Amino acid sequence: MDQPGFTTSLVAGGVAGVSVDLILFPLDTVKTRLQSPQGFNQAGGFRGIYAGVPSAAIGSFPNAAAFFITYEYVKWLLHTDSSSYLSPVKHMLAASAGEVVACLIRVPSEVVKQRAQVSASSRTFHIFSNILYQEGVPGLYRGYKSTVLREIPFSLVQFPLWEALKALWSWRQDHVVDSWQSAVCGAFAGGFAAAVTTPLDVAKTRIMLAKTGSSAADGNVLSALQGVWRTQGISGLFAGVFPRMAAISLGGFIFLGAYDQTRSLLSELGRVHS
Template sequence: MLTVACLIRVPTEVVKQRTQASPWSTTYNILLATLKEEGVRGLYRGYFSTVLREIPFSLVQFPLWEYLKTLWSLRQGHTLHSWQSAVCGAFAGAVAAFVTTPLDVAKTRIMLAKAGSATASGNIPLVLYDVWRSKGLPGLFAGSAPRMAFISVGGFIFLGTYEKVRRTLL
């Protein structure tokens, strides 16, 4: 399912990232330029790195969410309310976002790299090593705070809503 979702997510992410890096250009112009310079394949640059980011993200977020819900439920002696599940989702999302930030940094660099460059080839260990060498640990975790905040809000909304709907249907 994750790999299928990335078939849609990656092209939009490529265009979004490139538009953010070139604010003087429009989304449409970025799309056309990518197709002209790299073809459809250019829209999927970073597909593998995106999938490799999403897998550990999910492996951290969902088990942590379930664990936090169980722990909180045991401490209060009853099933959590949906808002409490949402809080657990927000925290789990923030932790997963922080832990996978280096993979997100690599994904972004791969998507934004000049076509034909070593970075554009998608070699994640090489990209991470290059970031480590040039910017150190802070470079690997660049953008972690806003990423954690954004994903935390998403975890609160989506996992809280999921829990509410699940309980309503059961």
């Protein structure tokens, strides 16, 4: 098996990430406001739906690129035959490693973005400056642990399911899936993974939006989940589940489809020039 192309994974992952984050930003804003402690209307309702988009735009390319470089490299390191029963484990480990690395870039971008989404009158750079002034660099990484604890279970569901659906579709039609078929598999896998991990997403949002010095700001995921359960019950734990599922299903379609399509184009270009 050839070592994965560093440039191909970087560009394909980056293009896919930017495409998703910018196209689906309004749905992400609605989801964040539904999950915020002050409630949807007080957090801005449907006003200023693109608040925080500069942070997403800046962070999305390096974040997605870092994920896919790591994902493809770990898959290569752990190479097993595609029919092996260990194949899902390989995809789980590769996706988990990818999330740990990508979150180093994603979390600061997410902290700034989510605070802008629930405070639409504040400029993104002003929010970024305030975090650095009041909390320093650790403030930008508030919620790193909760984000990783959300992303790893999400990836453990999404990526093995995506790979398995592609393999099944490929087997049924007796040739490799097209980019649009990969995208359909990604949409289904993403929507399912989004639904089952919504409580972890709610906890992450509460931690990132908590006032400095409050107990929620400590980053304890279990404590955040218990707090939501006590005040809002099961509906609070699944706040924003439908916009989250919609965003991630569409995101999975665009993200994984764009990733496969860009990889194919770059591979074609590589063959033409070689």
